Amino acid sequence: MGEVEQPPGTRAAAWMAGRGWQPFPFQREVWEAVAEGRGGLLHATTGAGKTYAVWLGMLDALLRLHPPGRAAEPLRAVWLTPMRALASDTAKALAQPLAELAPNWTLGLRTGDTPSAERAKQDRRMPTVLVTTPESLTLMLTRENAREVLGGVAFVVVDEWHELIGSKRGVQAQLALARLRRFHPGLVTWGLSATLGNLEEAMGVLCGEGERPSPRLVRGRIEKTLVIDTLLPPNPGKYTWAGHLGAGMQVPVVEEIERSGTTLVFTNVRSQAETWYQLLLEARPQWAGHIALHHGSLDRATREWVEQGLKDGTLRAVVATSSLDLGVDFLPVERVLQVGSAKGVARMLQRAGRSGHAPGRPSRVTLVPTHTMEIVEAAAARRAAQDGRVEKRVAPDKPLDVLVQHIVTIALGGGFRADELFGEVKTAWSYRDLSRAEFDWVVAFCERGGESLGAYPEYHRIVRDAEGIYRVPDAGVAKRHRLGIGTIVSDAAMQVKYLTGALLGTMEEGFIARLRKGDCFFFAGRLLQFERVRDMVAYVRKATRNKGTVPTWMGSKMALSTELSDAVLEMLHEAAQGRFTGPELEAARPMLLTQQRLSKIPTPDTLLVEAYRSREGQHLYVYPFAGRNVHLGLASLLAWRLAREQPNTFSLSINDYGLELVSAAPFDVAPVTSQAIFSGTELLHDVLASLNSGELAQRRFREIARIAGLVSTGYPGQPKSTRQLQASSALFYEVFRKYDAGNLLLNQAEKEVLGQELELSRLAATLERMRGKRVEFAPLRHPSPLSLPLMVERFREKLTTETLAARLERILQEMESDAGV
Structure with a gap:
């Protein structure tokens, strides 16, 4: 009995003391909350000790309930990780205290990479602790004996919760947790995160409506030095456009790597990673074998080799994308370089935390601008980070495609009664506003395929038996569903x-x-x-030839966050007042002074509008600083509204800072300068009218059809091509439009286009902000430093690299020859 009566955290503290460690106050706070049966969210700096804070508390609580005996306990704890790469590292970290405190208890991994022999062994007897992914956990819920296997799970940890919360994978995790809470009403859930701006809401999303006592938010404040600096180019120049400094930063980057220990060089997209790997090798051929490349398209064995090289400290540098963003522990990493804008404060902090990944060690991220405005962004990112302005992550609102998949999953996993499952689903945050009519429609869609697929038996996926329980009677349907589980959808x-x-x-x-x-x-x-x-x-x-092209992947470009956009405008305001404080603004001074001389500098209180005439016609530039997704919808909206008043045809160009409208025929800019065109009235109607919304919705429907199980990606060894998948989803889209107009999946496609691709709510907020600003109208004699990048974006669509370079050279020469510039 003495074992049971030990104060909470006694074993945990003793285990840490055996390693010469002292628990931080936030770790003790978590241990106390877990002992009280509370779930919650632990928000702490990367490398601060979040894993052991939660795991040691849970292990202590489990040992108080189940003192270790001769036999291993059945499955009691599940650790959810968003990436397979994290699962192995996490399992090693959890295994250390488990081996000492409960040597007979077992630990296992279950991901898409787990060998079938290991999965079969687990199926015979589950380990005490299971490290897995949302997809693998959902797959376990499809088992007929799911309640028997998972009913004893008392603790769940969701690692890197910030990475999941805003996506459909996060919704999948919410639904799985709701199911586990039905199996075990006392389930305790904890989330771990390092970069979240809306902590209370994020905790509510994770813990849902079903956890009692109330969850606890723990902030793990420890003293940790964070260094954010900028690798400044020797001569940024007076003008800027996307990538114009890129290759010119090759030598400074190489010299930084030479002066440092193991370095991670982050880029935002895979093609940029491939390019920078070649640039490093070109500058230092002797580094071959000592530098590496890591992104999601590479073979798993290659990625694992790179990760092991980072852990061992045998690699000088690794060029990577977001594939190395998350919590794998690379202790030897000393420096992080971020090539180009991180686009958000949270992403920058996450990547900074890959260096100095241990309590007390400083983390350092050096920003490497690829154009002059990114120098300003670097200063803005540092200020926003120092002020704690981190982006919020918002969970999707009742995505019905994920619910369709979940309903078939639960029908496979022992079946369900509609009333009970509706109540259970409503406890998941994303479905808290789900109506019974919407739920019944989804059940009917799974049962009969909606109004238009009733004649096709393969879409009758669930059947209600005489006892009112829905099940999946067809083995073929079951097999296709299990193969298709998940919400990560990409081109084939x-x-x-x-x-x-x-x-x-x-x-x-x-x-x-x-x-x-x-x-x-x-x-x-x-x-x-x-x-x-x-x-x-x-x-x-x-290849034996020296030249090649770099693959372009279809991943959409990331948009500048609101928090970072606001910080950039604050920096520009200082420049407009003649204050060039800090090395970044000093480096950008020639460009900013040229902008001020030719036009004006935007500020938080002003909206800059520029007009310019060229051989192409009339150009209009507007700078809301709202990110490229909002600017896409905004440019289309303004062009449509201008053409409604005066018939015209416009070419559009956008970037994160502003937008360009170009017309061969002159047009009246008064509706813009008077702000009448920024009206929020009839916004939804006008946005839909201004875009090829049908094509956008059809493209989005491909993802929905795949998640909802309408379109199969094929069987192992028999994958379907992109063309086949597109044709199949396009056929469903047209059939539903013609014969099932009330299909809620069609409504979801339109809603996701407006909400996610065009960010309609942010667009509405941007229009409101634009109406509240003072318009600064600047007729241009020459393109300004802010307008030139928008011209370049448009030129790139129709000019070769050589022709574009010549065109830019002529424009710059004309501007330099003007005495006023």
Whole structure:
């Protein structure tokens, strides 16, 4: 009995003391909350000790309930991680105290990478602690004995909650947790995060409506030095456009790596990572074998080799994308370089935390601008981080495609009664406003395929038996559903292999489709020559030519966050007042003074509007600083409203700072300068009218159809091509529009286009802010430093690289020859 009566956290503190560690106050706070049966959210700096704060508290509580005996306890705790790469590292961290405090208890991994023999072993007897992903946990819920297997789970931890909360994967996790709470009403759930701006709401999303006693928010404040600095180019110049400093930063980056220990070089997209890997090798050929490349399209064995090299400290540098953003512990990493804007404060902090990944060690991120405005962004990002202005993450609102998938999952996992499942789903945050009519529609859609698919038995996925329980009676439906579980949807990928059969990784089918035999391209850090495609595999050989193209992946460009946009405008306001404080603003001074001389500098209180005439016609520039997604909808909206008043045709260009409208025919700018065109009246109608909303919604419907199980990606070894998937989803889209107009999945497609792609709520808020600002109208004699990047964006669509360079050179020469510039 003495064991049971020990104060909470006694074992945890003793285990830490055995390693010469002292628990932080926030770790003790978590142990106390867990002992009280509370879930919650732990928000602490990367590398501060979040894992042991929660895990030691849970292990202590489990040992108080189940003193270790000769046999291993059945499954009691589940640790959810958003990435397979994290699962192995997490399991190693959890295993250390488990081996000492409960040596007979077992720990296992279950992800898409887990060998079938290991999964079969787990199926016979589950480990005491399971590290898994949302998809693998959902797959376990499809088992007929799901309640028996998972009913004893008393604790769940969701790691890197900020990474999941804003996506459909987070919704999938919410629904799985709601199910586990039905199995075990006393379930305790904890989330871990380092970068969240809306902590109370994030905790509510995680813990839902079903956890009692009330959850606790723990802020893990520890003293940790964070250094954010900027690698400044030697001569940024008076003008700027996307990428114009990029290759010129090659030597400064190489010199920084030479002066540092192990360095992570982050880029935002995979093509940029491939380019920078080549730039580093070009500058230092002797680094071959000592630097590496890491992104999600590379073969898993290659990624694991790189990760091990980082842990061992044997690699000098790794060029990576978001594939290394999350909590894998690379202790030897000393420096982080961020090439280009991080686009958000949270992402920058997350990446900074990859260095100095231990309590007491400083973290350092050095920002590497690729154009002059990114120098201003760097200063703004540092200020926003120092002020604690971190972006909020908002959970999706009742995505019905995820609910369709979940209902079939639960029907497989022992079946359900409609009334009970409706009450259970409503406890998940994203479905708290779900109506019974919407739920019944989803059940009917799973049962009969809606109004238009009733004649096709394969879409009768669930059947209600005489006892009122819905089940999946068809083995083929069950198999297709299990293969299709998940919410990560991307364009079909093709394997890339050498002619000898060695696998290099995967690439999007759209890029491969553009290649002809003999074309060369860079991939996985190698120059490859395309040979042929056979059975969804692209075969290549090592190229002997020196030049190649870099693959472009279809991932959408990230938009500047509101928090970072606001901070940029604050920095510009200082420059407008003649205050160039700090090295970044001093470096950007020539460009900012040129902007002030030719036009005006935007500020938080002013809306800059520029007008310019060229051989192309009339140009109008507006600078809301609201991010590229909002500017896409805004540019289309303004063009449509201007053409409604005076028929005209416009070309559009956008970036994170502003937008350009160009027309061969002159048009009246008075509706813009008077702000009448920024009205929020009839906004939804006008946005839909201004865009090819049908095409946008059809494209979004492909994802919805895949998640909802209407479209299958094929069986293992028999994948379907992108063209097949597009044709299938397009057919469903047209059938539903013609014969099932009330289909709620169609409504969801339109809602997601407006809410996620065009950020309609942010667009409405932007229009409101624009109406509240003073318009500064500036007729231009020459393109200004802010307008030139928008011209370049448009030129890139129709000019070759060489022609674009010549065009830019002529524009810059004309401006330099003008004495006023």
